Structure formats: structure tokens, C-alpha cells
Amino acid sequence: MPLLDIRNLSIEFDSPQGRIRAVDRVNISINPGEIMGLVGESGSGKSLVAKAIMGILNERWHVSADRLRYNGVDLLSLSAKERRKLMGREIAMVFQEPKSSLDPNDTVGHQLHESLPMEECKVAFFRRHKWRNEKIRALLHQVGIRDHEQVMKSYPHELSEGICQKVMIAMTIAYKPRLLIADEPTTVIEAGAQAQIFKLFKKLNQLNEVSILLITHDLEHVANWTESITVMYCGQTVESGLTKHIFKEPYHPYTMALLQSMPHFDEMLGHKSQLSALSGCVPSLQHLPIGCRLGPRCPRAQRRCVKVPHMQKAHGHFFSCHFPLIDDQESS
Amino acid sequence: MARTNSIYQEESIPSPLQQIWRNFLSYPVAVIGSWVFGLLVVASLIAPFIAPYPPHFQHTDALLVPPSWHPNGHIAYFLGTDDLGRDIFSNLLYGVRTTFGSSLLVTISAAFFGIILGVLSGMSKGLKSSILNHILDATLAIPSLLLAIVLVAISGQSLSNVMMAVGVALVPQFMRATHTAVHHELPREYVVAAKLDGANQIQVFFHVILPNILNALVVQTTLAISIAIIDIATLGFLRIGVPAPTSEWGVMLADGVDLIFIAPWTVTIPGLAIFVSVLAINLVGYGLQRAVKEGFG
Amino acid sequence: MWFYIIRRFNLFVLTVAILYFLVFLMLHAMPGDFATNISGQQQPSVELLTELTKSYQLDKNWFNQYISFINQRIHGEFGVSFTTGQSIWQEILKFLPATVELCLYATIIALIVGFPLGILAAVQPQKPADFMVLGVSLVGYSIPVFWLGVIAIMYFGLELQWLPVAGRLNLLYQVPPITGFTFLDIWLSNLQYKELAYRDAFSHLVMPTLTLALIPATMVIRITRTAVREELNANYIKASQSRGLSPATIIYRHALPNALQPIMSQLSLQLSTLLTSAMVTEVIFSWPGIGNWLIDAIYQRDYPVISAGLLICAGFIILVSVLTDVILIATTPKRRSAVDGSN
Numbered sequence: 001m002p003l004l005d006i007r008n009l010s011i012e013f014d015s016p017q018g019r020i021r022a023v024d025r026v027n028i029s030i031n032p033g034e035i036m037g038l039v040g041e042s043g044s045g046k047s048l049v050a051k052a053i054m055g056i057l058n059e060r061w062h063v064s065a066d067r068l069r070y071n072g073v074d075l076l077s078l079s080a081k082e083r084r085k086l087m088g089r090e091i092a093m094v095f096q097e098p099k100s101s102l103d104p105n106d107t108v109g110h111q112l113h114e115s116l117p118m119e120e121c122k123v124a125f126f127r128r129h130k131w132r133n134e135k136i137r138a139l140l141h142q143v144g145i146r147d148h149e150q151v152m153k154s155y156p157h158e159l160s161e162g163i164c165q166k167v168m169i170a171m172t173i174a175y176k177p178r179l180l181i182a183d184e185p186t187t188v189i190e191a192g193a194q195a196q197i198f199k200l201f202k203k204l205n206q207l208n209e210v211s212i213l214l215i216t217h218d219l220e221h222v223a224n225w226t227e228s229i230t231v232m233y234c235g236q237t238v239e240s241g242l243t244k245h246i247f248k249e250p251y252h253p254y255t256m257a258l259l260q261s262m263p264h265f266d267e268m269l270g271h272k273s274q275l276s277a278l279s280g281c282v283p284s285l286q287h288l289p290i291g292c293r294l295g296p297r298c299p300r301a302q303r304r305c306v307k308v309p310h311m312q313k314a315h316g317h318f319f320s321c322h323f324p325l326i327d328d329q330e331s332s
Numbered sequence: 333m334a335r336t337n338s339i340y341q342e343e344s345i346p347s348p349l350q351q352i353w354r355n356f357l358s359y360p361v362a363v364i365g366s367w368v369f370g371l372l373v374v375a376s377l378i379a380p381f382i383a384p385y386p387p388h389f390q391h392t393d394a395l396l397v398p399p400s401w402h403p404n405g406h407i408a409y410f411l412g413t414d415d416l417g418r419d420i421f422s423n424l425l426y427g428v429r430t431t432f433g434s435s436l437l438v439t440i441s442a443a444f445f446g447i448i449l450g451v452l453s454g455m456s457k458g459l460k461s462s463i464l465n466h467i468l469d470a471t472l473a474i475p476s477l478l479l480a481i482v483l484v485a486i487s488g489q490s491l492s493n494v495m496m497a498v499g500v501a502l503v504p505q506f507m508r509a510t511h512t513a514v515h516h517e518l519p520r521e522y523v524v525a526a527k528l529d530g531a532n533q534i535q536v537f538f539h540v541i542l543p544n545i546l547n548a549l550v551v552q553t554t555l556a557i558s559i560a561i562i563d564i565a566t567l568g569f570l571r572i573g574v575p576a577p578t579s580e581w582g583v584m585l586a587d588g589v590d591l592i593f594i595a596p597w598t599v600t601i602p603g604l605a606i607f608v609s610v611l612a613i614n615l616v617g618y619g620l621q622r623a624v625k626e627g628f629g
Numbered sequence: 630m631w632f633y634i635i636r637r638f639n640l641f642v643l644t645v646a647i648l649y650f651l652v653f654l655m656l657h658a659m660p661g662d663f664a665t666n667i668s669g670q671q672q673p674s675v676e677l678l679t680e681l682t683k684s685y686q687l688d689k690n691w692f693n694q695y696i697s698f699i700n701q702r703i704h705g706e707f708g709v710s711f712t713t714g715q716s717i718w719q720e721i722l723k724f725l726p727a728t729v730e731l732c733l734y735a736t737i738i739a740l741i742v743g744f745p746l747g748i749l750a751a752v753q754p755q756k757p758a759d760f761m762v763l764g765v766s767l768v769g770y771s772i773p774v775f776w777l778g779v780i781a782i783m784y785f786g787l788e789l790q791w792l793p794v795a796g797r798l799n800l801l802y803q804v805p806p807i808t809g810f811t812f813l814d815i816w817l818s819n820l821q822y823k824e825l826a827y828r829d830a831f832s833h834l835v836m837p838t839l840t841l842a843l844i845p846a847t848m849v850i851r852i853t854r855t856a857v858r859e860e861l862n863a864n865y866i867k868a869s870q871s872r873g874l875s876p877a878t879i880i881y882r883h884a885l886p887n888a889l890q891p892i893m894s895q896l897s898l899q900l901s902t903l904l905t906s907a908m909v910t911e912v913i914f915s916w917p918g919i920g921n922w923l924i925d926a927i928y929q930r931d932y933p934v935i936s937a938g939l940l941i942c943a944g945f946i947i948l949v950s951v952l953t954d955v956i957l958i959a960t961t962p963k964r965r966s967a968v969d970g971s972n
Contacts (some may be wrong), residue, residue, distance in 0.1 A: 005817065056870045101884050102866035105890075114882075116871055312697030466640065470647035473950070474943040475901035478923075482935060485927045486659050559875070562773055566909055569775045571929055585776065592783045599783070603776035611771035618767060 001210050002181055004030040004053070007067035011048050011235075013060050020285050021298070022061075023048050023235040024293075027311060027318070030179070030211050035201070037226035039258070040214045043282050045235040046215045047096075050181045054093050055083045070179070088115075092172035096184040098164035102156040109165055110154030112136045113172040139170040143200055162193025169200060173208075181213045182202065186221070198225050219262055223247060231255050234282060234293040236308075241317020251314065251324040253298050254278075292322070346587050352547070355623035362619020368612035375502075376433035377427060383422040386408070387579045391417035396595050415591055416600050424605055426579040431607050434491065435560035438499040442551050446506025453507065454514025455533065468508055476501035477563055481572055489575045498563045502556050509552040513545040547624040548556075554617030558610045565606050571626070634955055641951045647942050648715035649699050651670050659932045663687070667698065669717065669933035704939065720934075721941060722921065726809025727797060728918035730905050734838045739845035742882040747853025753878065754858065760856070766847040774906045778840045778913035785836060792836050799829050837914040845903055852895045855927035856888040863887075890957060897953040899948045 011023040023045040030036050035046040040046050052063045055075065066196045070091060075083065085094075095101045103111055114133055123131045137252040140148040156164055165185060172180060183203065184192040202225065204210045214226055222229055223243065230240035231254065239252040250256045260276045263269070280297040289295045291306035298305070300323045346354065356362055377380075385391075391413060397418075398405045399412040402540065411420040433513075453464040476498075483497035517523060518541070526540045567573025568582025583600040588598030659666050681687055701707075705734050707717035744763040750762040786794035797811055798804060804814050804826065812829040820826055841949060860866065861884055869879050908920025915921065926934035939971075 039948070051867075054871050056867055084873045084875065086873075087871055093868075094869040095864065095868055095871075100864040103869075103887065104863050105882070168868070210787060224920050383650060466643050467647055469640075470651065470943075471945075472949045473644065473648065473653070473901065474939065475905040475946070477905040478939065478942060481924075481927055482655060485935060486655065520811075545774060558771070565773060566775060567907075570909070570924060572924075582775075584748070589779055592779065593787060596783065599779055603773065603780070604772050606762045606776065606949065607771055611768065614767055614771050623655070 001070065002029045003032045003034075003071055004028065004213070005051075005067055005069040006053070006065060007069060008291045009049065009051055009063070009065040011045070011057070012064075014062075015286070017286055019062075020288070021235065023052075023150065023283060024242065024308075025068070026064040026232065026235070026237045027240070028120065028213075028230055028237070029240075030213060032178070032211055032226060033205065033209045035205050035212045035214060035226045037222040037229040038213060039217065039219065039229055040232035041217055043234070046233045047183050047233075048235075050093065050183050050213070050215055054091065056087075088172075088177075089175045090177050090179040091179045091181065091281055093181045093183065094168050094172060094176070094185050096164070096187055098168050098185075098188075099156050099159070101168060102164060104156055107152065107153075108154055108156065108159070112139070112152065112167070112171060112174075115174050117175050134265055135174070136170075139174055140167075141172070143167075143170045143328065145170075150240075160190075160193070162189045162196070165189055166191070166200070169197070173204065174212075176208065177209045177210065179213065183215045183231070184217070185214075186217055187216075187218075193195055198331055201225065213290075219258060227282060231258070233289070236293055237265055237311070237320065238294070239317065239319040239321075241319075245315070245317055249315075250323075251326055253300050253320050253325065254294050255325075255326060334558060338426065352620075352623045355626045359619045359622065361615050362439060362623075365612040365615025365619065370613070371427055372432050372609055373436070376428045376436075379425040379429055381613060384408070384424045385419045385422045387423050387426040388418060388577055389422075391419070396591070396618050398595070399601070400595050409510065410522055411601055412578050412595070412597050413597070420584070420598065420601055421427050423579040423584060424581070424602065427581045427584065427602070428581040430491065430574060430578055431561060431564055431606065433556055435493050435498070438560050438564075439541040439556045442502035442556065443506055443549075443581065447510045447549060449627055450501070450507040450510025450594055451514055451537065454511040455518070455537065465511070467606065468504060468511065471504040472508055476505070476559065480563055481570075484567065484572055489572065490495050494573045498560055498567075501563070502560060505556060505559075506551070506552060509548060510545070514541060514549040515592060517541045525563070539575070547620070549613060551617055552626075555615055557618050558613045561606065561610055561613070580604060615623045630963070633958055637806065637951055637955055637958075640890060642948060644947050645944060646699070648940070648947065649702070650695060652939050653695050653698055655939070656932070656936050658936075661932065666936070667708065669710055671711060677766060677829060690912075707937045708933045710926070710934045712929050712934075717934060717937045721937065723806070723809070723917070724917060724919045724922045727916060728907060728911065728920060730810050731834075731837060731910070731916060731918060734834065735841040735907070736903070738838060738842040739849050742842070743846040744853055745848025747850045747855055748880070748885070749858035750850070751861065752853045755779040759854075759868065762850060763912060764852040769843050769847040770851075774840065774844060775909050777843060778837075778910055780914070781836050781840055791831050794836070796832050797830065798826070837910050837916055839916075841906055841910045842901075844906055847900065848898065848899050848902075849892075852892050853888070856891045856895075857884055859891075860884040860888040863931075893953060893957055897950045900949055904942055904946060922949055 006026065006028040008025040008027065009023060010025055012019050012021045014020075024280065026045075026049055028036070028038070031094045034081070036066065038046050038049070046152045048057070048061070051057045053068070053070075053075070054060070054261075057063065063076070065076065070086070073086070075086070078086065084283070102108065113132055121128060121131055125215070137148050139150065145151055145163065145166055151159065151163060151167065159167075160240065161263065161277055180201075186197050189197065197222065201212055201214070205212055216222060226243050228240070228242050229246060231238045231246075231252065233254050239246060239255045246255060247259065250259055257276075257278045263275060270295055278297045278299075283289060291308050292298070295301045296307045306321075311318050311320045312324075314324075314326055329331070366394050375497060391409075393407070394413050395408060395417045396415055397409045397413045400407045400410050402412075409421070411424065413419055414423075453461060456464065479501040480494070480497040483491055487497070489494045523536060523540050526536050531539070534627070537543075564573060564580070565582035566578040566622060569585055569586045571583070574580040574583060583605075584602040585599055588595065588602065593600050632796050637828055649873050656666050657663055659745060664678070664681055664685070664687055667685055670677055670681065684697065685703060686693040701935050707721070709715060710717055710720065713720070746762050748767075750759045753759050758821050782794045785791050793799070804811070804820065807814050811834075812827065815823055815826045815830060857880075861880075866879060866884060869883060904920075907918070910916065911918045911920035920942060923935065923938035923942075924939065927932075
């Protein structure tokens with residue numbers, strides 16, 4: 001049974017031009033112990049999906065889905081209190097800008113105190129303080145921070161983004177969640193710390209059986225660290241399946257375009273040759289195309305594309321396109 | 333393949349100014365406030381033509397007549413009369429020019445000088461800016477009413493002196509607001525970009541900074557109008573403002589205080605007039621602030 | 630941080646010096662003889678005149694006069710009043726505590742009422758609670774303080790006769806003014822009927838304080854609402870929500886302490902409005918404070934008192950704003966480091 005089962009998730013909001021569907025019938029399915037990547041350009045709605053799962057969207061957004069289940073529990077039917085209990089305990093989220101995700105006027109140590117599971121503390125109250133410090137030390141070492149004394153005494157603006165991100169991760173794993181949603185966790189972090197964070201994710205996944213939903217726009221990260229991916233474009237799922245398969249044989253034109261846009265420096269690039277990219281740009285929310293949203297930009301689009309394509313399955317991966325690249329590959 | 337920038341040519345995207353105006357119009361309270369404001373401006377212009385009686389004319393046969401809806405009232409004296417027989421409605425109308433009209437004039441001139449000085453001080457850097465800042469701080473510490481009172485005490489009581497005093501007291505506030513707004517804009521990257529493009533100080537100011545500080549300035553102006561109205565009325569109430577024969581709402585209120593038990597309308601009606609005009613301005617100011625914050629949708 | 634405090638103190642000294650200069654200019658502009666205005670001695674005798682010339686350096690150029698003016702004032706020498714002939718400094722000591730008392734209580738009430746309402750409005754944006762609070766604050770802000778005072782007197786004082794309309798204390802109670810603050814003085818004295826005295830002082834305080842507190846309360850509501858609203862949109866609030874913290878914890882432990890800083894700094898800008906309203910309130914309720922004294926002096930063209938009052942009021946405002954600044958810096962680490970970093 002999948003740990004996180006999302007079927008036809010739609011997120012809409014009311015604008016002066018009417019109700020706009022920012023995320024249109026997205027399907028995601030994560031199994032226990034799996035690392036899945038959610039890939040897409042900025043503006044494709046990936047962060048919205050993550051926030052909808054966590055339930056932290058504000059009231060302007062309307063979330064609806066056929067199925068939004070975590071471990072069999074329907075998230076949309078929970079009350080606010082029950083939802084809060086689930087968050088932080090079973091599902092945890094790590095954000096894009098770690099420094100601004102920490103309270104700027106509170107020491108890191110104090111914020112870590114707040115995120116400890118106090119109900120596990122079976123110690124008498126005068127020994128609580130020591131227990132808390134031990135726990136925090138253990139957590140910080142687990143995420144790779146050696147100098148825990150210094151870090152605990154500091155304020156967020158005194159630390160680097162890499163360390164802040166590790167602290168955020170430490171806060172989230174205090175409760176031993178089973179699903180960790182990472183929303184572009186390394187975008188603002190320097191390269192050396194990026195590798196450390198990914199190794200940390202891998203460690204959590206292998207040792208603690210934590211499933212990870214890695215949201216990113218960087219294909220390299222996805223290629224190296226994930227087992228399966230879902231590709232989104234403009235609020236619609238476009239393709240999903242195992243990473244290896246998709247990178248070898250993408251079926252959707254958009255995925256193909258994404259893969260082609262990564263420059264291969266092992267081949268010789270012609271002098272002043274154009275880098276391959278899809279023409280046009282991501283449509284704005286006020287002017288979303290009907291049907292398949294890639295329509296105006298897709299090189300293979302024809303009249304049938306004004307109807308939204310259904311999700312089809314072939315060779316172990318799902319895609320939604322009227323004119324997928326299967327036939328080409330089979331014929332070539 | 334579409335080659336033009338906007339694929340949807342039939343839709344017109346409103347400019348920021350139009351968008352702010354549209355936002356403003358969608359707040360009913362702000363629109364009501366601006367209607368009242370417009371009404372007051374019109375009233376201050378045509379007061380002499382619509383007032384039923386000359387303002388200081390004493391009707392010796394109609395002293396302390398209550399407003400017309402009271403059983404003892406008379407429709408001829410619509411809002412009643414005071415203890416000297418002066419018609420309150422006519423005095424109120426003439427008072428629109430004194431209290432409201434002069435505060436508009438005062439605010440506009442204070443805005444003119446204050447903004448220019450504020451821009452000069454905001455665009456300056458280093459020691460000059462520091463000194464100007466300190467002088468500003470010192471003048472701002474003196475409450476505007478106090479400054480106005482002292483200036484009137486020095487120069488004597490007359491409408492023009494009151495206007496000048498209130499205006500001088502308002503200039504530091506404009507300077508401060510402009511200075512802060514300009515200072516906020518200067519480190520922005522589009523200003524740096526304009527300078528790198530080769531714009532000199534004046535061009536940078538008019539094309540880059542001014543459009544972005546306009547809304548802060550407009551909000552400050554509405555705030556200043558309400559402060560000016562209250563200052564002029566307070567000065568009148570304390571009898572250190574506009575001298576006796578001129579109709580002014582604060583003075584009318586002060587005159588009514590002695591009669592408060594027997595003729596409460598002499599106090600409530602002028603006070604209501606001040607309240608309504610200040611409320612209207614504040615509603616307009618609030619609507620503008622919110623319209624700008626809502627942004628460009 | 631100490632460096633910043635020293636810098637702020639320097640600023641304070643500089644600002645006060647400029648203030649003194651402005652008042653000095655005003656004294657020159659006031660009608661009448663400069664020596665008379667600055668010292669309060671009308672038609673001084675010859676010896677007095679020489680003494681004044683020496684202490685105020687009246688025979689030297691304006692710069693020396695300015696310096697000696699500051700010198701005299703710092704040593705508590707404010708001259709005497711035209712009308713009463715009393716030492717102005719003594720009168721200041723008599724009236725200042727009354728004003729401070731009124732302003733203090735009004736500020737406390739404004740904070741107690743305004744803070745929760747502002748938070749309530751910020752937490753429920755665009756809902757009925759928000760609109761009501763906003764409406765009340767807009768209306769309250771537009772009511773002229775003298776109108777409110779007069780109507781309060783008319784209704785509560787004269788018609789219902791619930792509360793007294795003038796003064797601080799009924800003349801029956803002879804309370805020796807030790808500190809100048811009524812409740813303290815009653816407590817420190819050895820009156821027989823302390824209980825009754827407290828009650829009387831309290832009933833005298835009610836109307837002026839509530840009248841004065843309305844406008845600051847509306848400002849507190851507006852400022853709190855804006856500041857808390859902005860904090861609630863910050864990233865770290867979303868992050869704490871995602872960790873499952875309850876809304877109450879998020880507001881009171883994270884949003885509010887962070888919002889306090891902009892709230893306090895904006896509130897300290899409202900001090901001059903508070904003082905102005907206090908002055909008008911004192912006149913209406915015949916409250917024996919600096920405002921009443923100053924306005925009387927203006928009616929009577931008592932120039933030494935006017936200049937002294939200006940110095941005291943403005944100096945007081947500058948002092949309070951500097952103190953607020955320093956307290957803010959001392960208690961908020963982020964700003965402190967930004968300040969240290971910029972030094």
C-alpha cells in the first residue's frame with residue numbers, strides 16, 4: 001500500500017478573473033522507504049502541492065482531491081487539530097530558505113527545545129533539562145553538526161544557510177517522521193553543503209526508512225539521488241515512473257525537452273550553436289491554455305490537444321499525452 | 333508558433349495607477365469618504381451662495397432656538413441658533429471654508445515645501461544628511477500643535493497667522509515622510525541600474541524614485557489634512573486660533589460649552605462637523621493605503 | 630552594543646542642543662525685551678540688570694548668549710513667571726507629575742485595550758471581527774479629543790452626575806504633595822480617611838484618562854494589527870505551522886515577540902500626539918498639569934513660561950524616544966547585530 005496516495009489533486013484560488021486552477025488533477029504515489037523527486041520549472045505548482053499535503057495553505061486556496069491519503073488516513077477529512085497532530089509527527093517538511101524559516105529573535109537551541117517530543121520524556125522534571133540537551137546533541141550529531149554548543153547558542157542570522165538547513169532537518173526528525181517533504185532544500189545552499197544534505201537524506205532513507213518527496217527543478221539532483229520521479233508542468237502531472245527509465249526513455253515531449261536542455265559537455269557543442277529549449281514561456285495564471293497546458297509550446301501538438309489527455313501507463317511508467325514519444329522510439 | 337509578446341491581444345492589462353484606482357473603488361467606505369470629501373470641497377466654494385443668512389447676523393428675536401426637528405425648532409433656522417441668535421447652519425457652512433478649506437490650502441503648501449526639502453535631504457548623503465536628520469528630529473519632537481500655538485502667540489491671532497503656523501508645523505512631518513521614503517528607494521537595485529545606465533541625479537529622481545514614492549506621499553498628505561483640520565479646530569477651541577468674528581468650528585464649539593446644559597446642539601453640531609470631515613479624510617487615506625497594498629493583482 | 634548606546638546618547642545631546650537653539654530663536658522673536666523674556670524679570674532694578682547681563686551674557690554676541698542660555702537652564706534656572714512671579718522651575722516640579730501621571734495611565738489603558746484588539750484583528754483577516762475592530766479604530770481616531778471631553782463632561786459629569794468634572798482631588802482632602810503622584814502621596818501621608826481619598830482621586834482620574842486614552846488606543850490597534858499581520862506572513866511562521874505547533878503557541882511565542890519591535894518603534898513616534906491631546910484634555914478638565922499651565926501662559930503672553938514649557942515638553946519627548954530606542958536595541962538580538970555590524 002502506498003504511504004502517500006494522491007489522486008486528482010486540484011488547487012484553485014479566486015482571482016478577479018474568476019476561479020483559477022493552479023494545480024490540475026495531479027497524481028502522486030509514494031511507497032514506504034522510497035525517494036521520489038517532484039520535478040518542474042518554477043511556477044509549475046510543486047510547492048503548492050507540498051503545502052497542500054501539509055495543510056498550511058491559507059484560506060484563499062481551495063484544495064480538492066479524489067484521494068489524498070497518508071497511510072490510509074484521508075487528510076482532507078481531518079479536523080484542524082487532528083491534522084496538526086499528524087504534521088510534525090508523521091509528515092515533516094523542510095523549506096527552501098532555511099534561514100528565514102527559523103525565528104530570527106530566538107536562539108537555535110531554544111527553537112530546538114520547542115521541537116522535541118516531550119511526551120517521550122519519562123524522566124523526572126529536574127532531570128528534564130539534561131535530557132533535553134542530550135536529545136538535542138544527539139539530533140545535531142545525527143545531521144552532521146559537530147560543534148553543537150556553538151550552534152545552540154547562536155541566532156539564525158549568525159549561521160550559514162547550510163547549517164540552518166541541517167538544523168531544520170534536525171527539528172523535523174526529532175519526532176521520527178515516516179515521510180519527509182523537502183521543498184527545494186538546497187537551492188540557496190553552497191555546493192559543498194548541498195552534497196552533505198543529500199547524503200543526509202540518503203542516510204535517513206536507508207537507516208530510518210523515511211520516505212522522501214524531493215521537490216526540485218534541478219535534474220542533476222534528481223538523477224543522482226532519487227528512485228522515482230514525477231514531472232509536472234504548469235500544474236499538471238506530465239510523466240511519472242522510475243528515474244532510470246525516464247532518463248533513458250522519456251515518453252512525454254516535455255520530459256524530453258527537459259532532458260535535452262541539460263548541456264552535455266562530453267559532446268562537442270558547435271560554435272555559436274543554439275542550446276535546445278522549448279520556445280515560448282510558461283503561461284501566466286491568468287491565461288492558462290485549455291486542455292494540455294503544454295499545447296502552445298509543444299512541437300508535437302495537434303488539434304486533439306485541446307482536450308486534457310488522460311493518464312496512460314506503458315512499460316512501467318505513467319504519462320499523459322496524446323502524442324507520446326513511444327511510437328518514435330519503438331520505430332527507431 | 334506565436335511570435336508576439338502578448339498572445340492575448342484583446343485583453344488590456346491595467347497600468348498600476350489604474351489598478352490602484354480600481355482597488356480603491358472596490359472599498360465602499362473609501363468611496364463614501366471621497367464623496368463626503370468632494371461635498372465639503374464644493375460646500376467651501378459655494379458657501380456664500382447657499383447659506384441662508386450672513387454668518388454673524390444676530391437674530392435678536394430667535395435666541396437659542398433648537399434644531400428644526402425639535403418641537404420648538406423652526407425650519408428657518410435649520411440647525412438652530414446660539415445664544416447670540418446666530419444661525420448655526422450658516423455659520424457651519426462658512427466654517428467649512430475656514431476649518432476645512434484652509435486646512436486643504438495649508439496642507440498643499442506644507443506638502444510643497446516639505447516634499448522638496450525632504451527630497452533634497454533624502455538624496456543627500458553623509459554628513460549633510462546626518463545634520464539634516466538631526467534638525468528634523470529636533471523639530472519633530474516639538475508637537476505640531478505646540479509649535480502652532482507658540483507661533484500664533486508670537487505673531488498674533490488672525491486667520492493667515494493661524495494658517496502659517498499650522499503649515500510650518502506640518503512641514504517637518506512631510507520632510508520626515510519624504511526623507512524616509514526616498515532613503516528606502518535609494519538602495520534599490522533598479523536605482524543602481526538606472527545610475528549605471530548613465531542617469532544623473534535629476535533623471536534618477538524624476539523617472540525612477542518619484543513614481544515609487546508617490547503613494548507614500550499621497551498617504552502622508554491625507555494624514556496631514558486630518559491633522560491640519562484638528563489643529564485649526566483645536567486652536568479655535570482654545571481661543572488662541574482664528575479670532576472671534578470669523579466662523580470656525582472649534583470656536584463655535586467653545587462658544588457652546590458654556591451653554592452645554594441648556595443648548596447641547598451648539599456643542600454637538602460643530603463637533604459632529606469636525607468629526608465627519610476628519611472621518612471622511614481618514615477613510616480616503618485608509619482606502620488608498622489598502623488599494624496600494626493590494627497591489628497589482 | 631555599548632557603542633551604539635553612546636552614539637544614541639550623542640544624538641540625544643545634539644538633538645536637545647538644536648531644540649535649545651530653536652527656543653532661543655523663538656525667544657528673540659517674541660515681542661518685548663529679550664532680557665525680560667529670558668529671565669522673567671519685568672522692569673529689573675539696576676543691580677538685577679547687571680546680574681542678568683552677566684549670567685546670560687547679554688552684552689556679547691549671540692553665540693555666547695546661546696551657550697549661557699543652555700548653561701542657565703541646565704542648572705535649573707528658568708527664571709520667573711510674568712504672572713505669578715514664582716520660580717518657573719518650582720512650578721514645573723509642581724505640574725509635571727500631574728501630566729506624567731495622566732499620560733502614563735492613559736498609555737497603559739491604551740495598550741491594555743489596543744493590543745488584544747489589534748491581535749484579534751490580525752489573526753482573523755477579512756472576517757467580521759477584523760472589520761469591526763478596524764471600523765472602531767477609524768471612528769475613534771477621527772473624534773476630536775476636545776469634543777469627546779466636553780460631551781463626556783456633559784453626560785457623565787453633569788447629567789448623570791457619576792463623576793467629578795474638574796481637578797485632581799476634592800479640596801477637602803489635604804494631601805501634602807511629596808512626589809506629585811496622587812496615589813503615592815495619599816499612601817505616604819498620614820490621612821485618616823485614606824480609603825475615601827483613594828476613591829476620590831480615582832473618580833477624578835477616570836474621565837480625563839479615558840478621554841485621553843481613546844486616540845492612542847486606536848493607534849495601538851492599527852499599528853499592532855499591521856505589524857502582527859506582516860509577521861504572520863513570514864516564512865518561519867509557515868515552518869512552525871508545518872511542525873504542528875498550535876496557533877496559540879505560534880502567535881504568542883513567535884509572531885508577537887517579533888512584532889513588538891516595529892510596534893514599539895512606531896508607537897514612540899506617536900508621543901507628540903499624545904502630549905498634544907494631553908494638553909487639551911488638561912484644559913477641559915482643569916487638570917493641574919503642564920499643558921494647562923502652558924496654555925494659560927499663552928493666554929497671558931507669559932513668555933518665560935512659554936519657552937520653559939516648550940523645552941520641557943519637547944525635551945521629555947526626545948528623552949522618552951531615546952530610551953525606547955535603547956531598550957529596543959538591548960532586547961532584540963537581530964537588530965542589535967545589524968547595528969553592531971554596521972558600526
